[in-house]
Amino acid sequence: MVIKSSMRRSVRILLVGDRGVGKTSLILSLVSEEFPEDVPSKAEEITIPADVTPEQVPTHIVDYSAAEQSEESLCEEMQRAHVICVVYSVDDEDTLDRVTTRWLPLVRDCCSDCRVPVILVGNKVDLVDYSTIDAVYAIMEDFPEVESCIECSAKTLKNISEMFYYAQKAVLHPTLPLYVIDQQxxxxxxxxxxxxxxxxxxxxxxxxxxxxxxxxxxxxxxxxxxxxxxxxxxxxxxxxxxxxxxxxxxxxxxxxxxxxxxxxxxxxxxxxxxxxxxxxxxxxxxMSRDYLHPSIRIPAGCTTELSHKGHQFVSSLFERYDKDKDGALSPKEIDNLFSSCPAPLWGPDFHRTVTTNAHGWITLNGFICQWVLVTLLDLSRALEYFAYLGYNTSEKDNQLSAIQVTREKRLDLAKKQSSRNVYQCHVIGPQNSGKSMFCRSFIGHTLEKTFAPELAGNPQCTVNVVQVYGQEKYLVLRDIDVRNVSDPLLPAEVQCDVACLVYDVSNPKSFEYSARIYLKYFVESKIPVLIVANKNDQEEVSQEYLLQPSDFCSRHKLPPPHPFSASNKIKRDVFVKLATMAAFPRFHAAWILFYKTRHMKQLGFLRGDSVVWWKAGLGLAAATAIGLFVVKVLKTDKS
CATH class of the missing domain: 1.10.238.10 (EF-hand)
Structure with missing residues (x-):
């Protein structure tokens, strides 16, 4: 049953009951603060301003008259009311009996779709020397919608203000959702x-x-x-x-x-x-929708990341629930952490997405990476879980302060560097090229310790931290599952910060797929592309394509194919390279100059004497240094 929300701007009180019980007199006595000698058959609707009510909420008081209203109009008024006062006369037992035989059943019938609280009001206590409250308590047990009861007198003004206060309180602070009367x-x-x-x-x-x-x-x-x-x-x-x-x-x-x-x-x-x-x-x-999902607009070309406050909150959560202080959350600790949520934020296969310890338990780095991933790909869910876990209580603002919206991608391109801390890399390659294992190696898994069935199906992402010029960045590798070149890629599968096209050096037909994907989707785009020569531990064969991989890269001004193997010890330089290309999207052409020369052993270390390459390297390093200087200055200003 739906309960009318108390988060309202006004309260509407309806008075009903048999003829002669004093409904109209109660309203007029409240307003005029004296008993009316001439009482009309029905009082006009009265509005009491917010500043004179205890709860500071405007209150509308509505009367009912059997002489002037039909049963149909009465039912409509009941449906509009936020609370209904059923009035009986304490000196007339029949009017009390009709509370249970007539009025409360009618309230239930008319308000079956939306529970309306009821106040039982015994009027005319000035005429008797006894109380009907004990009888009313029995009624309250049979009708849970009855919030409270009160006896009063319109003639002596006894408990008149209290009666309307209880009515208002029944709307704003209802008892039924909180308390079971018969069980106490x-x-x-x-x-x-x-x-x-x-x-x-x-x-x-x-x-x-x-x-x-x-x-x-x-x-x-x-x-x-x-x-x-x-x-x-x-x-x-x-x-x-x-x-x-x-x-x-x-x-x-x-x-x-x-x-x-x-x-x-x-x-x-x-x-x-x-x-x-x-x-x-x-x-x-x-939990209210506004509380779980505060309104936020994400402009096109922008993404969402954890803010500094968000990082602090996530880290504090981990430390709080890592009871044994072993640097990882056991399954029991995870259950404890998410016990106040509808379900854990991630499923049992998180070890395929982020770093874990030897027991398969999530580490602090893996924990933060999971939040980074959810904040990037499913902001609504991230905000919801921040609320479940109490972020709103640790900050004066709502959970929007836990995230930050990045600037538009076009501005990053114009400034020749990205201000983001999280980059998306789409990994694309033919079947059996090893792209799934390539993604898993990013979180420390090797071919020897990974079972083949685990590489199939979801999840399709891995995320980890990389260092880009001394700064921590998060790189998300998304395994794009495309079976044939003829299968079209969706826009969401193409748009990323850097693309990684993988082929198998031991399969002569493997590179053609990557080459065609590049020509079809990336040759005209501004997205940096790196081609990875995977399974480098195996014997390299000539590719059955118009151009060999190195010639293809040279023709299209791409960095030379980067050799990689997921066997034994994983070399992370390829992931650093991908993150750096994403961070400096307009400089990826300059990176080509680094990699084209045979005299360079690795990025940024020049061993030959080529003046051309040396100048290109200096130009890139200078631009990077300026970019980092700007970042540091901005951070200093903020602090």
Missing amino acids: DLTEGCKKALKRIFKICDVDNDGILNDAELNAFQRLCFNAPLQPQVLEDVKAVVQRNCPDGIAADGITLTGFLFLHCLFIQRGRNETTWTVLRKFGYNDSLQ
């Missing part, structure tokens, strides 16, 4: 939400909220710390009523749940709701 306990949904909140606030992850954590929680939810004596009084109440609620002079989860149960039993629903809403929950105890 919190609902399962409320317990689940409060357990997540406790877990987030338990910063040292020891299962206890110490004084510092309690004060941080109090400041976050109520903008003020607990006074030392108040804090001790709270713990004393818990200790007296719930011995398991206190441990090591702090409050346990059991004690935390007890406190909120106590708040509700004492009519202080607003305390619990303030906490729940601070942590993103709506009236249905679901």
Whole structure:
């Protein structure tokens, strides 16, 4: 059943009941602060301004008259109402009986699609010397939609203001989602939400909220710390009523749940709701869409990355849940970390995407890389999980401060260098060229220790850290699965920061595929391309193509084919080269000058005496140094 959201700008109260119970008199007494001598059959709709209501919300009060309204119009009014006050006369037992035989069933019928809270109002207490509250309690057990009950008098003004306050409170701070009256306990949904909140606030992850954590929680939810004596009084109440609620002079989860149960039993629903809403929950105890998915626009040509704050939060999560401090998260630690989320952020095959330790447990580097990957490829999911894990409570802003939007790619090209920290490399090659193993070698896997079946199917990405001129960058290798050259590549499979075309040096038909892919998709693009001569540990054969790989690269002004083998010890220079080409997209032509000369053993180290190559190298190095200087200056300015 849907519950009307309390995150509203106004409250609409409808009064219903039998003729003569005093509905209209109650409204007029509230407004005029005196009992009306002449009472019309129906009061006009009245709006009470926000500044004179306890909850600072505009309130509309609507009357019902059987003489002027049909059953159909009454049902429409019930559907429009946020709360319904069912009024009976305490001196007329028949009107109380009709609360259960007529009015409450009618509310259920008219509001079957959306639960509307009900307040039972016993009017005319000035005429009797007894109370009907005990009888009303029995009604409340049979009809959970009844939030509260009150007896009042329109004539003496007794409890008139309180009645409308309870009505307003029933909308803004409903009891039903929080508390099961007959069990005198919190609902399962409320317990689940409060357990997540406790877990987030338990910063040292020891299962206890110490004084510092309690004060941080109090400041976050109520903008003020607990006074030392108040804090001790709270713990004393818990200790007296719930011995398991206190441990090591702090409050346990059991004690935390007890406190909120106590708040509700004492009519202080607003305390619990303030906490729940601070942590993103709506009236249905679901995390609100706005809380999970704050609005953000990503311009074309831009990508999303973790910001400095995002990196800090992710790193702190890892350290918090790495209980044994072994530098990796065990399956149990992973389950503990994501226990407040619908599911873990990644599946069990993460070892195929990021670095792990010898046990196959995710390392700190792998953990950060997973977040980097999700932030890049599925921003909505990343923002959602930042919210689940409590990022919003660690920052004054929402989780958008955990990410940054990069500048447009065209600006990177114009400035001849990229400002990004995460680069996408699409790895394309024919079947059996070893491109999947090439991707896996990026996270330290070798051919000898990788089972062939693991190379098939998802995931299609690996991500790791590389050093580009002393700066840490993240490179995402995406294995593009194309079976035939005739199979068209989708735009999303072509657009990347750098393309890596892989062929098998031992297969004479392998290079033709890579060559045709280049000519079809990349020859006219501004995307840097590196051709990788894979399986270099095997005997190289002549390729059955118009041009041999080195001649093809020379003709199209590409760097010479880079030799690579995933066997035994992996050489990471190819990944550094790919990341550097992505970081300096307009300089990849200059890189060609480096690699064309036989006198260069590796990038940036000149051993020959060719003046031409030496000048080209100096030009690239100078441009790079200027770029790095600009970056450092900008960072200095920001700090």
